[in-house]
Amino acid sequence: MLKGLIIFFGLLALCYAASVGSASNATEVCQSEDELWGGEDIRKFYFCLDGQVITDECDAGYYFVNNATICGCLPSDLMKPSCVNLDIKVPDCTGDSKLRPQAADDVSSFYLCTSDGAKELPCPDGKAFVDQDGYLGCFAWSQWRTLRNCVDD
Ligand SMILES: *[C@@H]1O[C@H](CO)[C@@H](O)[C@H](O)[C@H]1NC(C)=O
Numbered sequence: 802m803l804k805g806l807i808i809f810f811g812l813l814a815l816c817y818a819a820s821v822g823s824a825s826n827a828t829e830v831c832q833s834e835d836e837l838w839g840g841e842d843i844r845k846f847y848f849c850l851d852g853q854v855i856t857d858e859c860d861a862g863y864y865f866v867n868n869a870t871i872c873g874c875l876p877s878d879l880m881k882p883s884c885v886n887l888d889i890k891v892p893d894c895t896g897d898s899k900l901r902p903q904a905a906d907d908v909s910s911f912y913l914c915t916s917d918g919a920k921e922l923p924c925p926d927g928k929a930f931v932d933q934d935g936y937l938g939c940f941a942w943s944q945w946r947t948l949r950n951c952v953d954d
């Protein structure tokens with residue numbers, strides 16, 4: 802758990818160098834014995850303990866990055882803009898916004914207008930919200946990354 806702690810103290814931990822964000826088994830197979838790695842879900846990171854993959858999650862509003870310069874949980878305003886939702890406003894639920902699910906700060910949630918006003922709802926497990934290029938709704942993280950062009954550098 803030490804590495805999990807290190808990351809939450811804002812220091813940069815050792816990270817597995819290969820870009821494994823796209824490895825389909827990154828969440829099940831140890832990619833490294835002593836370094837962190839990321840997966841398709843941008844909020845999560847993984848490490849190996851006694852041969853088991855342990856999943857940990859960045860704090861709300863933080864996202865996992867692993868590239869040549871940075872490894873750890875970054876606040877959304879330091880992330881690549883294509884990976885985060887900035888300047889989100891709660892929909893006022895008039896006009897078009899009444900009918901259309903809309904992005905929330907948390908990329909895995911969305912707003913829906915109900916008779917009680919806008920409600921923030923989570924996407925189903927393993928999915929995140931996309932409103933781009935004709936795609937609207939919750940999509941699997943791998944598809945979300947492709948649609949949003951949120952890939953490792
Ligand atoms: C799965 O993990 C192993 C061990 O890290 C790796 O060699 C393999 O290429 C990975 N990918 C797939 C799709 O099995």
Ligand SMILES: *[C@@H]1O[C@H](CO)[C@@H](O)[C@H](O)[C@H]1NC(C)=O
Binds near residue numbers: 871
């Ligand atoms: C690593 O990611 C951070 C945050 O997205 C970005 O600011 C930085 O430029 C990236 N570094 C490289 C080498 O791509």
